[in-house]
Amino acid sequence: MDKTFIKGLVLLEAMARNDKGSGVSELAAQLLLNKSNVHRLLQALVHQGFARKNTDTNRYELTMKLWELGSRxxxxxxxxxxxxxxxxxxxxxxxxxxxxxxxxxxxxxxxxxxxxxxxxxxxxxxxxxxxxxxxxxxxxxxxxxxxxxxxxxxxxxxxxxxxxxxxxxxxxxxxxxxxxxxxxxxxxxxxxxxxxxxxxxxxxxxxxxxxxxxxxxxxxxxxxxxxxxxxxxxxxxxxxxxxxxxxxx
CATH class of the missing domain: 3.30.450.40 (GAF domain)
Known part of the structure; x- marks a missing residue:
């Protein structure tokens, strides 16, 4: 089983439950992961279009891509x-x-x-x-x-x-x-x-x-x-x- 993939899915779920966006430190504490690991996972989600960084709040938010897939x-x-x-x-x-x-x-x-x-x-x-x-x-x-x-x-x-x-x-x-x-x-x-x-x-x-x-x-x-x-x-x-x-x- 691909542990990195599983961590990415868990990260997606955690972000979906947070309406105000998520910070790296917050996600790391919540998921019991180190900050560098969370940061790498977030960058992968951003690269694939599933997440973006809000420059005003410095927090990460999910995009509509996940909703589009779910709608299909x-x-x-x-x-x-x-x-x-x-x-x-x-x-x-x-x-x-x-x-x-x-x-x-x-x-x-x-x-x-x-x-x-x-x-x-x-x-x-x-x-x-x-x-x-x-x-x-x-x-x-x-x-x-x-x-x-x-x-x-x-x-x-x-x-x-x-x-x-x-x-x-x-x-x-x-x-x-x-x-x-x-x-x-x-x-x-x-x-x-x-x-x-x-x-x-x-x-x-x-x-x-x-x-x-x-x-x-x-x-x-x-x-x-x-x-x-x-x-x-x-x-x-x-x-x-x-x-x-x-x-x-």
Missing amino acids: TANKLDVRLESLPFMKQLAEETRETVHLSILDGAEVLYVEKIDSPQPVRAYTTVGGRAPAQCVATGKAMLAWADEDVLGAVKNRLKPHTEKSIVRFGDLRKQLEDIRTKGFAVNTGEWREQVVGAAAPIRDASGKVVAALGISGPADRLPKELLEKNGERMIEVTEMISRRLGYSRM
């Missing part, structure tokens, strides 16, 4: 809470597994799911991950992702099945089509016999923050049904987005 996490939790009723409805309608995913680097992270009641179904776990370019929810988010995210994906293209996208040009073309249609499909690119459809969820600023999709066995979800479910995903994700404050201009 809170927004993700809001997405889950607002999506869950719609997920239950979709599960009843389709009798297939319903997933809520967020994008974490070049991967999707499953933050909520409702399993299909049928004995043969798509298997995933909350907290599980998958390559974003291989699953419908991932592609639904990549279609509106920044270039740095796409660059990370480009470096990780490899075959997981015979249908996996392995050329970046092919991925770009598919993402263009997704932006036009409004939804994405997976035709067995992560697991050979598992397919799915998904659409993006937007926050109040219009940014894509998550994606909602369904998945199931390929023999139960032919292309025509996938397309139909994709259209349904758009309807549902637009309702969720509106609940998050998004308004299409």
